[in-house]
Amino acid sequence: MLICAGTSAFVGDFSLDKVIKNDNTWPIQWVIEFYSENVERDTFGFPAGILAHFIHILEIIRDIGPNLGMPYTRPMGDGLFEIRSKGKEGIGRSLFCTIKGRKIIILHSFIKKSAKTPKRELKIAMKRMKEVKS
Numbered sequence: 119m120l121i122c123a124g125t126s127a128f129v130g131d132f133s134l135d136k137v138i139k140n141d142n143t144w145p146i147q148w149v150i151e152f153y154s155e156n157v158e159r160d161t162f163g164f165p166a167g168i169l170a171h172f173i174h175i176l177e178i179i180r181d182i183g184p185n186l187g188m189p190y191t192r193p194m195g196d197g198l199f200e201i202r203s204k205g206k207e208g209i210g211r212s213l214f215c216t217i218k219g220r221k222i223i224i225l226h227s228f229i230k231k232s233a234k235t236p237k238r239e240l241k242i243a244m245k246r247m248k249e250v251k252s
Contacts, residue, residue: 148180153225153246161212161227167205168229172212175201184214184222197251198225198243200235211235213243215251223250 152158164172175190184191184199192200194213201224203210209230214222225246228239 149221164210165207167207168203168210172203215247
């Protein structure tokens, strides 16, 4: 089982579900969900260093909300935002939106291979965002 402390991953007696969902040890302010099981699998398939940083950012978002700004999150326009995860293996991005009730939906995750976010990746997330907001 992987849990993040700071930006280092270690084995502990917590599951990733407890990091993301209310485990009754932290007062939860925001709920984080995935658009689908495939998105969850892709996200938790990030290389270890990128995943550790991603989990660290999720913990902050869960506690204080998604408006963290750089270097953790960035608005992409039209209600779409990105979580900016870095590790020694490269850069991971998770695109998300917020919906009523303090809920965050992670719509799409990928490993970034160019300086600019590919339009294809944005298109996938925008399509999914329209679906969850309708």
